[in-house]
Amino acid sequence: MAYSPSEINFQRLVKPxxxxxxxxxxxxxxxxxxxxxxxxxxxxxxxxxQPAYLHLRSLQKERTYWQQVLRTGSVTTKPQIKADIMPTMDQLPDIIERCRGEFDKERVDVVTLNVERFGERRETGNGVGLDYSLVRFHLRGNWEGIVTSLKLLEETPVGNIHLQEVVLDAEGGEALLQIYFCTGG
Known part of the structure; x- marks a missing residue:
């Protein structure tokens, strides 16, 4: 049987x-x-x-916690136990002196300390503002003493001291601490 050329092309297209x-x-x-x-x-x-989602959930919990701190003006160490009320600005020199004392206990010499700046005031519901100051300590001593002192300062419930920056060198170093306090109310 003979096929025409058009039929041959058609069969090639039909036959995949x-x-x-x-x-x-x-x-x-x-x-x-x-x-x-x-x-x-x-x-x-x-x-x-999943790890990104879990990190997001922990950030949301932290945000809720800090919003509560701004609303109430107090910091809680555990969700069920209410901690001491935030110190006032009048107590700031005492807190700085307590920080200096912690360094002295560990035989770390505080060469100088500078109050670099104060944070902006954020109003809370009770008319209480939550402010902070940045205090830079220039230290001379061994690293172990500096690290131990800084850990003790951060774990202190009174004063709300947070470590912002630490630079260590051969002779000692410097530390920048953020100290929270309330104003007004």
């Missing part, structure tokens, strides 16, 4: 010449590929998205 890979695909293999893809997607979620 699929690649060998597509010819070997079966329903069972398509299900297996889909299952592996879903497994990899879930695994990727667990490895990459």
């Amino acid at each position: 010449t699929a690649s060998p890979f597509l010819q070997r695909l079966s329903v069972r293999r398509v299900k297996a590929i889909t299952g592996v893809f879903l497994f990899c997607t879930v695994l990727g979620f667990l490895l990459f998205w």
Whole structure:
């Protein structure tokens, strides 16, 4: 039987010449590929998205905590136990002197200390503002004493002292502390 040239081209188009890979695909293999893809997607979620989500949740808890501090003017060490009221600005020199005393206990010499600046006032609901000051200590002594003193200062519940920056060198170093206090009310 003889075919005309137009019929030959038509038969080539109708008769698909699929690649060998597509010819070997079966329903069972398509299900297996889909299952592996879903497994990899879930695994990727667990490895990459879940830690980011957990970090986001911890940041949200921290934000809620600090909003409560701004509202009430007090810091709680544990959610159920209410801690001491924030110190006032009048107590700031005493807190700075207590910091100096902690360094002296560890035989670290405070060469100079500078109150660099005060933070902006943020009003809270009770008419109480939460402010802070940045105090830089220039220290001379061994590193172990400096680190021990700084840990003790941060763990002190009274004064709300937070470590901002520490630079250590061969002779000692310097530390920048942020001290929170309330004004007004």
